[in-house]
Amino acid sequence: MTETSDEDLVRQCRAGELRAFDALVERHQRTVFNLALRMVRNGDDAADIAQTVFVKAYENLERFDPQYKFFSWLYRIAVNESLNALEQKKRFEGLDGVEIAVEPADEKDDEALRQEHRIQVGLMLLSVDQRAVIILKHMQGLSYREIAQVLDLPEKTVKSRLFSARQAFKDILKRKGPRRNDRRRAS
């Protein structure tokens, strides 16, 4: 049986079928949550952001342009909400950067976990613009064009931002690698 497309589900939602929106949530909740999680690093915040993303998507469904892919539109809301959350946190804490409590990697953790830990800390040391482009490319697997749609940037800018972000990330990991039990400031 073929799966109902996002576009068909959106049409059903616009006709007042709430269960069609449940299907969209079910389909995209994991990617939206993970996108937010990698942006803000905190699971509770990421769940709140994901909820806000879907509620905003529902409330603005009439404004969705079907010539674009639904997930691009959803990711755009997710990136914007993550940036808002980081901004609010920064304002609330009155710092020029957010204090990121890096969870210690346990001695018993396997190498893969330690690697993930280093990567997440490294991501938080990138600028938010660089972080977003790295996450969309390498963790969400989007093409240059899709990233350009999500971030509302020219494709050329996406490429140059991605290349410099990758370079910066390489340098962060190479410099010394974030130490365990580290507490660092990142925006």
Next chain:
Amino acid sequence: MTAEELRELINREIDGDLSPSEKRQLAQALRRNPRARLLQSELKNVASALASVRSVDPPVHMAGRIGAEIRARAAASASVTAHARAAVDRRASWWEPVRSVVLGPSAVRYGSVFAGGLVAGALLFMLLVHPQPAPSVSGAAATGTLLSQSESYPVNVPGAQGTVTAVPTENGKELTFRLSCTSATTTKFSYDPSRVKLENLREIQSTGGPVAVNDGVVQITGTGAQRCTLLFSGVRDSKVSVQIASTAGGSFHAEFQVH
């Protein structure tokens, strides 16, 4: 080829964006440039490290919470539309007779004003000499144990006439409430929030007023005739109560134990 162009080719190769001729161009450049080879190797390591990060499961209740929030907003939005429509209808209903009098022939106009004055005076007299008794608070209560069949209770108290129907489905896994009332009421559906979570509220529909969902209570404030439907899941072996209070002082209470 400049260093900048080489850097771009290396990056685009990682992203799988090179044409066959660009691939050959890059291979040639890399053969002559050990520093570029090192950069290529490091960036490939970065890409594979990032790709190895595992996706994390979202919290199990997240989708349910989103669904409940969407339904509460959809119900509230529907009631706002209904209120706006009702306001327009009300404006039309009082204006039409006034307009026909004010804009009608002068004999009709003066006659109507005189008759209206008499009626208003009579009403004022009745109100002052024979004040209406304050609405008495009367109540009705019902309790039910739901097994597999629906139970329906009539609501017939001052200011609220209608029916509360509870329909269990799937052996008590889900419970649907249907309520219809003829006039303004505040209806509270209460459940044990430690057992029934927000995500168990699968559907909230109301043609009445605003819907508020708060820690074990769904409250619907209706300004007139209304119908509402609530669908709970996960209510097996728990109680759900329905309280209706009308603006005329009538109250109704029903409690359902689901087995």
